[in-house]
Amino acid sequence: MRIDIISCVPKLLDSFFGHSILKRAQDKQHVEVYVHDLRDYATTKHRTVDDYAFGGGAGMVLQIEPIARCLRTLQAERSYDEVIYLTPDGALLQQRTVNTLSLAQNLILLCGHYKGVDQRVRDLFITKEISIGDYVLSGGELAAAVLADAIIRLVPGVLNDETSALTDSFQDDLLAPPVYTRPFVFEGHEVPAVLLSGHEANIEEWRHEQSLKRTAERRPDLLK
CATH class of the missing domain: 1.10.1270.20 (tRNA(m1g37)methyltransferase, domain 2)
Incomplete structure (x- = not known):
């Protein structure tokens, strides 16, 4: 399994995937996890990936252009089973969803930030939207880590005793x-x-x- 995570604050995920079961899963090559810095796909001098919302109001919005550029770069290299956006208004994460996703080969997890992403990202690129609970976090990185953990532990070979997850x-x-x-x-x-x-x-x-x-x-x- 390969999981690609897109974030504008990628270092938030370093520790999570660098220890314990998730690290061993990668070391044993049961899963590959790649975290992509959304700012690498910006075109401005200051690597800007957000802007003010049309219509006014508080908070910034992640722009569609760097996200589209990143997604298209990844999708040109391989086919993905799902492109998942972590958002509070997504479908509430349940074990049956995790079980299904654990059978996938390639997944993309998009982390929201600020007030979220331009709606056109959701309309044009996202295949599944998931929430980990009825509350709001500062960004989607923690939600992506939770989802990835729940999926990876079900991949055959990751747990020492595979019946434990059952x-x-x-x-x-x-x-x-x-x-x-x-x-x-x-x-x-x-x-x-x-x-x-x-x-x-x-x-x-x-x-x-x-x-x-x-x-x-x-x-x-x-x-x-």
């Missing part, structure tokens, strides 16, 4: 059950005995019951 919250429309590790007793609080029984069927039944209970208490909407 038992995560939301994979079966349930929240994950409680988990425990050593010590067995902490200040009088013990690990549930069934988890130490070695009886696989009973353990799985307990975990499913706990998932149902936790989902009913915290996210009853999922059970619908």
